[in-house]
Amino acid sequence: MTSERYLLDTTIWVRYFTGEASIEESVRALILQDKVLACGIIILEVLREARTADEYNRLYRDFKALPMLSLDTFVWEESYKLGFRLRKAGVVVPLADILISAMAIRHGCPLMHLDKHFTLIGQHSKLKEYQV
Numbered sequence: 819m820t821s822e823r824y825l826l827d828t829t830i831w832v833r834y835f836t837g838e839a840s841i842e843e844s845v846r847a848l849i850l851q852d853k854v855l856a857c858g859i860i861i862l863e864v865l866r867e868a869r870t871a872d873e874y875n876r877l878y879r880d881f882k883a884l885p886m887l888s889l890d891t892f893v894w895e896e897s898y899k900l901g902f903r904l905r906k907a908g909v910v911v912p913l914a915d916i917l918i919s920a921m922a923i924r925h926g927c928p929l930m931h932l933d934k935h936f937t938l939i940g941q942h943s944k945l946k947e948y949q950v
Contacts, residue, residue: 822853822927822928823852823853823854823855823885823927824848824853824854824855824927824928824929824930824948825855825856825857825860825887825918825921825922825925825927825928825929825930826845826848826854826855826856826860826929826930826931827860827918827929827930827931827932827933827936828860828863828864829931829932829933830845830930830931830932830950831845831860831864832864832867833932835864835877840950841950844950849884854884854885855884855885855886855887855925855927856881856884856885856886856887857886857887857889857918857921858886858889859889859914859917859918859921860918861878861881863914864877864881865877865878865881887921887924887925887927889917889921890924892924893917893920893921893924894920896920896923896924897916897917897919897920900916900919900920900923900939900942900943901913901916903942903943904916904938904939904942907942909938909939909942911935911938911939912935915933915935915936915939916939918936919936919939919940919943919945919947922945922946922947923943923944923945926946927946928946928947928948929945929946929947929948930947930948930949930950931947931948931949931950932949932950933949936949937949
C-alpha cells in the first residue's frame with residue numbers, strides 16, 4: 819500500500835467489526851497511520867445494521883473520529899454521469915455503490931473493498947479501487 823488515504827467500503831468495515839483477522843490487522847494499521855477516510859453513505863450502511871443502541875453508539879463514535887469526505891455537487895454530478903455510463907455499458911450495480919465510487923473519484927482516494935461491483939465500476943471510470 820502507498821501513503822494515500824483510503825475510503826473503506828462497508829464490506830471492509832463489516833469484516834473488521836466482526837473480527838476477521840486479516841482485515842482487522844490491515845484496517846487497524848491504516849487507522850493508526852491516519853490513512854482511513856469515511857463518508858456518510860458508508861456510515862449509514864454500517865449503522866443501520868447495529869443490533870443494539872450501545873453497538874450503534876460505539877460504531878457512531880468510532881466513525882466520527884475519522885476524517886469525513888463531503889458529499890458535494892461534484893459528487894452528485896459524477897454519480898449521475900457514472901450511473902448513465904454504466905447502464906449504457908450494460909453494467910447494473912446498486913445506486914449506493916455508484917455514489918460511493920463518485921465520492922472516491924471526487925476526493926482522489928482509492929476505495930478498498932470486497933465487492934465485485936466496484937471492480938466493474940473501476941473498469942468504466944476513473945475509480946481507483948483496491949480489492950482485498
